Amino acid sequence: MNPSCARCGKIVYPTEKVNCLDKFWHKACFHCEICKMTLNMKNYKGYDKKPYCSAHYPKQSFTTVADTPENLRLKQQSELQSQIRYKEDFEKNKGKGFSVVADTPELQRIKKTQDQISNIKYHEDFEKSRMGSVSMDAGDEGGRRGSEDGAVFRRTPSESGPPHLPPVGSSAYQHQRQPQQQQPKYGYPEPVTPVTTQHTAPAGGGKRFRAVYDYNAADEDEVSFQDGDTIINVQQIDEGWMYGTVERTGDTGMLPANYVEAI
Template sequence: MSKKCAKCEKTVYPTEELKCLDKFWHKACFKCEVCNMTLNMKNYKGYNKIPYCNVHYPTTSFTAVADTPENQRIKQNTKVQSNVQYHSEFEKQKGAYTQVADTPDMLRHQQNTKNISLIEYHRNFEESKSQFTCVTDTPVMKTQLTNTKNVSLIEYHKDFEKSKSKYTQVADSPEIQKYLQNTKNISLIQYQKDFTDSKGSCYQVPDTVEMLTHRRNTENVSRIKYHADFEKMKGKKLTVVDDPETMRIKQNTAIQSQVEYHKVKDQLNEMEIRRPDREAREGPARPQPGKISNYEPETNTGGTPYSMRNSQARVVYDSNIGKDMEGPGVQEGDPEPPRGYQAPPPQSYQPPPQQSYQPPPPQPAMPPPSEGMVCKALYDYTSADVDEVSFQEDDLIIQCQPIDEGWMEGTVKRTGQRGMLPSNYVEPVN
C-alpha cells in the first residue's frame, strides 16, 4: 500500500518522506497551517496533529466566571474540613515535640539571616528615603494623636481593672513542684549531653567587622598596658626563684671561672720564676725568720741577730767586672764582736744559670657562647619605641625570650642590638 501525504494526498516516496505527528508528509508540504512557512523537525510545534510555527502556535486561554452558590458552598465546606483536620492533627502531635539546643550552625545561620535582613532593610530605607517628604504636624493632627494616646491609656487601665480580681495566686501543689523539679533535671541532663557532644568539635566562622574591631582594640589595649607596666618596672629589680636549670648554669659558670683564674695564676707564677734577672734586681732571697726558741745558748752564746748582721762580710757584685769584691770584715768604728763568736766565711754571689724562655702552652679555645633560642625574621620591622629593635627580613634573632602574648625579647645578630620585637614577625629555627 502506498503512503499518502497528509497535505496534498499524493504518494510519498522514500526519498522525500517525512514522518511526523503520526502522518506522512512531503518535505515541501510540511508547512505552517497559518503562514505556510516551511518547517523541519527542529522548529515545528504540533497542535491536534497539525504543524504550526512558533508564532502562530495556538495558546489556551481561561475565562473567569462568577462562582455559583454551589461552588461557594463546596469551597466553604472544604475550608472547614481542612481546618478541622489540621486541628485534629495538631492536637495529636501536641505532646510529641522535642526542644533541642541550637547548634553552632543554626546560631550562625540566624546571625547571618539577621545581618542580611538589616542590610536589606537599610538598602530599602535608603532607596525610599527620597520618596517621602517630612512635614510638620498640624494642630488638628497633634490633637488627634493626643486623643488617641489618651483613649488607649484609658482603655488599657479599664481592661486591667476588670481583670485585676480574676487571678488568684495559690501555692504550688506537690505534683507541680515535682513536675518543675523533673523539668529542671531533664534540662540539666540535656544541657550536659549537648555540651559533651559538642566538646571536641570546632566550628570556623568568618570574622565580622565587630569581631575584627574588638580584636584590634584588645590588642591596642594590651600593648598600652604592657608598655605602662614596663615603664613602671623599668628601674626595679625582681627576685625570682632559681629553677634547677638556672642553678646548674650558675654552678658551671663558677667552676669554669675558678679553673680559668687558677690556670692564669699558675702561668704567671711560672713566668716569674723563669725570669733570669730576678735575683740580680732583688738580691738573694731573704731567709724566713725563725722562732726565738731555735737559737740555743751553746751555739749563739752572747750573739744576737743584729750583731751577727754587722759582723758578717760585705759582698758586692759588679755586673761589669763579673768578680766578687770583698769588703773588710770589720771597719773602724764598728763595735767589737762578742767573745766566742766566730765570723762566717766570706760568701760570693753566684748568678743563677741562664734559662731559655719557653712560651706557655697554647690554651684550648673557649667554646662560643650559647645563642639560646634562635629565630629567623619573616618580614622587615621598624621599631616604634625606644625599647624595641629594628630588623630586616632573614635576620637571625638570638637569645629570644618570650615575655607576653605576641611579644618577645631578643638580640639581632647582625647589629648586636637587643630589645622587644613582635613574635609574629619571626619563626623559630632551633
C-alpha cells in the first residue's frame, strides 16, 4: 500500500516518492517551509522534522540566565565538585605516566628551537665559567710569584709533587713574569723599579741533594735536571727555592725545593 504525502496528504507513488525526515513526500511537495523552494536530498536542512533551505533554516538562540543567589550557589558547588573530582583523578593516575602527544611538524619545530636555545645557553655558561677559572688561576699564579720584600717575583712550588707550570710562551706565563705594581697613594703613578733576576750563590759550603722529579727551567736563572740527578753545593734561598749545581751537567742556578731530597 502506497503511503500518503506529508505535505498534501495524497498518495505517493514510488516514481515520485521522497523518503526524508521520517516522512514521505512528493518531489514537488518537498520544498522549504518559508520560501517554497524545491529541495532535494543534498541541499535541505531539517528542523523539527520539517525541510528548510539554508537561508531560512531556524537559528537557535541561547537563553541568558540571571546570576541569582541560588544560581551563584549552584555554580560554586559545581566548581567545588569539579576540583574534588580533579584531585581524585590526579591521585588515582599519579605515577602512571603521561599521555602521549602526537609528534606533529609544529611540535617538532618547537622542540628543535628549544634544543637550539638550550645548547646556546649551555655554551655561553660554559665559556663564562671557563674564562673565570682561567683568570682566577692566572691571578693566583701571579700572586704566588711575589716575594715578601718585593725584590723578586717567583712562583712557590707545591709541597707535595711537582707543580703544574704553564708553557713558557703562554699568556699565563707572561702574567707570572710581570711584577705586581703598587697602586699610587694619591692618584699619581709611581715609577716602577726594574726587577733583576740575577742570583749569586750564598757564601759557605753546600749540601748534596738528589732529584726526585724531572724539572725544566722556566727562567734564565733556573737549572734543568732529571730524576736521579745529584745537586751539589745546595744553599737554601727561602721555603720553596734553593740554589745549587747539577753535577751531571755542571749548570748552576735556582731550583724548586720540593723537587729534590737531601742525601
